[in-house]
Structures are given as C-alpha cells and as structure tokens.
Amino acid sequence: MTVGMFLYSDLLFGQLKNDTTYFERFPEMVTGRFYLSRKYTGLNIKDRLGETPLLRYRPNSTLNMGVGASYNVFTLNLALGFGFLNPEIGKGDTKYLDAQVHAYPDKWAIDGFLQIYNGYHLASEGQFAPASQAYYYRQDIKVREVGASVKYVFNGEKFSYKAAFLQTEWQKKSAGTFLVGAEIYGGLAKGDSSFIPKKAMLDPSRDFNKLFFMEFGPNIGYAYTLVIAKHYFIMGAASGNLGLGFTNQYGLEKSTNWSVNANYLLKASTGYNSKRWAVNANYVFSNVRLAKNNDFNNSLLTGNYRLNIIYRFIPGPKGKKILNTINPYRYF
Template identity: 30%
Template sequence: MFLIARILKYCKFIFLLIFLLTPFIIRAQVDSTYIQPYEHELSLKPHVYYKYTSLTHEIDDNNEITYMPNSPVSLGLGITYKNYSISGGYGFGFMRDKDRGKTAIFDFQYHYYGRKFIADVFFQQYKGFYTEQNDEVFTLYPDISIIQYGVFGQYVFNNKKFSYKAAFNQSEKQLKSAGSWQLGGGIYYNQVRSDSTLQLNQYKRLRNYQLSVSGGYVYNWIISKNFYLSGGVSVGLNIGSENLSSFKKVEISPSVFPRISMGYNAEDWSICLSVVVNQIYVANSKLLKMTLNTGTMQMSYTKRFSVTPKFVKKIKYIN
C-alpha cells in the first residue's frame, strides 16, 4: 500500500505539472509552413480502443510463450475545449470471448502529446491470462498476475516543424512532411506473480524497479493534402534492481517504444488509427528472460465545432 501511495503521489504531481504547463507549451512558436493549428474551440472524439499488457516468457532462442489477458474492446469519448481535454471509456463484459477465461483488469494509461515534450503514464494491474494453441484452443492461467507502474517522457527537438498533436490528437494539421529526433527516459515498477504456472523463485514473485534512458526518431509523412502516415520508435537502455534502496543484483536490458498513426484530416473532422506499444524486460538473465508488452490500439473520429454550443457557454458562465 505504501508503494501504491507513492506512485499515486508522483502521478498527481505529473498531471498537475502537465495541466499547468499545457497553455504555455501550446503557445510555443511553430513554422506555419509546416504546422497549422485548427481554430475551432471545441471538439468531440468518440473512439474505439483496445488496451492490453501481455507477458512473454523466452524459453530459449527458438521458443517462447506469450500469456495474453482477456481484455475487452472498449468504447470512449473525448472532449477538448480550447487547450484542455478530458476523455474516458468503458469495456463491456459481453465484448470478451468467454473461452479465453476471466481477467481482472485495472488499466490506466495516459499519453500526453505536447509541442516540445511527450509523456506516458502507466498504472496497470492484471490477473488471469491465457495462451492460444492451434484451432482456437485456449489454455487458462488464472494464477498469473502482473503489475506495472511507470512514467515515461521525451523531448522533441524539431518541435517547430514536427507535430505529435497532428499525428495523435488531430488538434492541428501537419502541412508538409517532417521528422524529429527525441530523447528522454522513464521509471518503472514491475511485478509478476504466479503460484504454479511460472517457476520464478521461492517467493513465487518477480519484481524490479527500472530506470531507462532512451532516444529515437519520429516522422510525419504527408501522403496527400489530407492523408498522413506517422511512425516513430525509441530504443532504450534500462537498469533494474529488485531493491530500490540498495540497487543490488542490477540487470541491464533493452526496451523498445514504437508509435504508429495514420488518418485523414478534413477542415472540421478527422479520422485516425493509432497504435502505441511499450516493451521492457522484467527479467533478463541467463536463467530467466521475460518481457512485458503494453499496448493501446485506437480508432477515433474527431468532430470540430467553430461555434461553441450553448450548454458549454452556460457551464463557462456558471464557473
């Protein structure tokens, strides 16, 4: 409970910092021949998304087992008014495949795309996984549970010509193709627990704290006036230990963080398909190799309004 309280405290600080800095970051100067902000005050974004955290156990060089959660497809709605946004969604139970077993899920992911900085927050708890054989034969593992808490951030160097907002938020438009180098890092807490399926240790639990340094490149390709394709990847070096205070038994492992987005932008509406994946090692030794794969796939439709609806004006007046 003490660890969870500390994580929540840090997350609250990060959200507050992002909230306070957002208006100033948005006002940063850009090259208007490359980036065009939309002038609409209000936008609505209904979306369909799928979030997951899976565990891959590398048996040897040629064999591995991937344990998947039975995560439902979810429906959500986002609202943006001027420089501030809020969104939420819900995964309905009937959208799960019952043959894949039951998975207890708490999955909070926040992806912030600013002018100069991007940030990702992960707060995830999963219990109950399955593996899939040929012909849709599933083996269930209700004893496996995973916890991952993490914060990741990067600085975008070519922020006057390249726009993450155009690729993933559709709050502005990339007029000409451009890319950028990016540099940053993150901090994670990971835990894998299994009573019988996984041979971890005498405590039947594997946990570690990780610090990462990563860098990469991202590019927005303008295929035509309204179509775009965006892709980028960051590769990192993670240093992990079971004990945060003493940092003994240090393990060094790689990490990969790709992002892909494609879509169509009209003047007052957009449609977008995006995929964000983060892969890190929770164990990387000669005796045991395991990776956590966290991902979000989302299809969204954004409708922008030039005139603020009356109910929004009334809320503004009341406040």
C-alpha cells in the same frame, strides 16, 4: 467502464509558436471523437536453455467503444466494453485497470503507464490446455506495472504529435524530429504456483512464480509524419532505452540480477485530417525487458490501439461560456 481525462501541461511548459505552414492549431474549436480502443499488458517468458518453449501470457481485455472531446488543453474520454463487442470466447476472465496517459505539451512527449491485471491465458490457444477447456487459463496470475517515459521534441515548431494522436491539430506538411529523454519502470508479476506449465518444464528446480523488477535510464528516438496531398498522413515514432535495473526472481530460492536492458517504445498513426473532419488509426507499443535470472529472459509488453472518427466545431455562445469556465488559461 474506461474513463480518460487529462490536462496536458502547456500551462507548465509554455505554448510554443508553431510554423503554420507545417501544422495548424484549433484553439477555438471543440474536437469531438467517436472511437474504438483496446489496451493490454502481456508477459513473455523465454528460456535461454531451451527446456521450455516461449510462453506468452495474455489478458482477455475488452474492446471498448466511446466518445470524447478536447477543447484547448482539456480532454475527456468515456468508453465502455459493450457485450456485443466482446462475445464470450472461453479464454477466461481478466479483471484489470489500465491507465495510460499519452500527452504532448509543445516540445515534449510524455507517456505514463499504470497496469493492474488479474487473470491470464496462455497463447497460442490450446497449448498446455487441459482436455476440459480450450485455453490454458490462470486466474491466479497477476501483473502490476507502473512507468513513465519523457522525451524532448527538438522540432516542435514543425512536427505535431497532437495531430496524429489527439487530433487537436492538423499536420499539413511532412516533418520529423529527434527525441531525447528518460524512462523509468517498475512492477511485479506473480502466481500462486509456477509460471511454467508442469509438462513444459524439464528441471523443476528452475521453477519460479514471482518477478519483481525496477529499471531506469536514458532514451533516444526519432518521429516522422509523411503528409500526402495535405490531408493524408502516415506517422511513425520509435525510441530506444538503455535501462539499468534489477529483477528479483522467486522460486525455491530468491535470485537477484542487475543488468542493462535495451527497451523500446513504438508509435504509429495513419489516416485523413482536415479542418472539420478526421479519421485515423493509431497504435502504441512498449516492450520492457527484465534482467535475466536463471537463464530466463522475461519481458512485459504493453499495447494500446484505437480507431478515431473526429469532427471539429465551433461552440455556440452558451457552449463557449461553459467551456471557458473550465479553461485554465483564464487564470493566467
């Protein structure tokens, strides 16, 4: 079961007075949503010496179906990976907790990641797989990652992240904005034995079965929403990060390397928006490169894609009374 619940912090940052000709807020309306979503965190292992092909470890995460609602600064989402959406496909089980927060207080974009994954298969399917199964599956491989990205949104009076991703606002005119901030990431990936399938490695002395990393640094980016005929939109955002960090690589010996790595965070959304109804598809993708060790370039890739069907409505007197009891604005 996937549960999402957060209070995006307009209370801490203050609510900005927006240009209503560019986007509209709906503070008195409940934004209800039905959605499908999938999250994943993968590990890429690239051998710069060419002894080993590119290894792409991927989890068998579930496609989730759920419902949610937003009112004022409060959002709650509930979802389940129902069996009919996830037929057994023989890749091997992945047990995981993937908590992602994508919050958009006025003038800010905040992304938080907590990934705990156990069990991976190797893509493309069938590569290095034994004759008894269709997939090279490693129950012992574990990935842990925690990170955050915070960016200042320069044109928050005209550009709305919430319209594209939270559906609590409506972008009526095209607008863009520069983004500046910072990011930090850390975590590990490990297995009971080498990450490299034996028949893929020519030099066993380069084997490794554990990576530990940490990096941080500034980022800069740009986001833009193209609005067509007031209701249809295409939104894209990209930010690059120069992260100073280190990676410990464990094999026959431990090796440590420090470097500056170029990472990136991408977001996209497209769909239809109006005062009552909205439908959109959105995608968030993060690539964190690790400092190379023994001529391996490794990276962690995190993604989240979602399809939303939205309906907004004004709650009745009883509903509004209940909602106002959890409205934190009443305390200020």
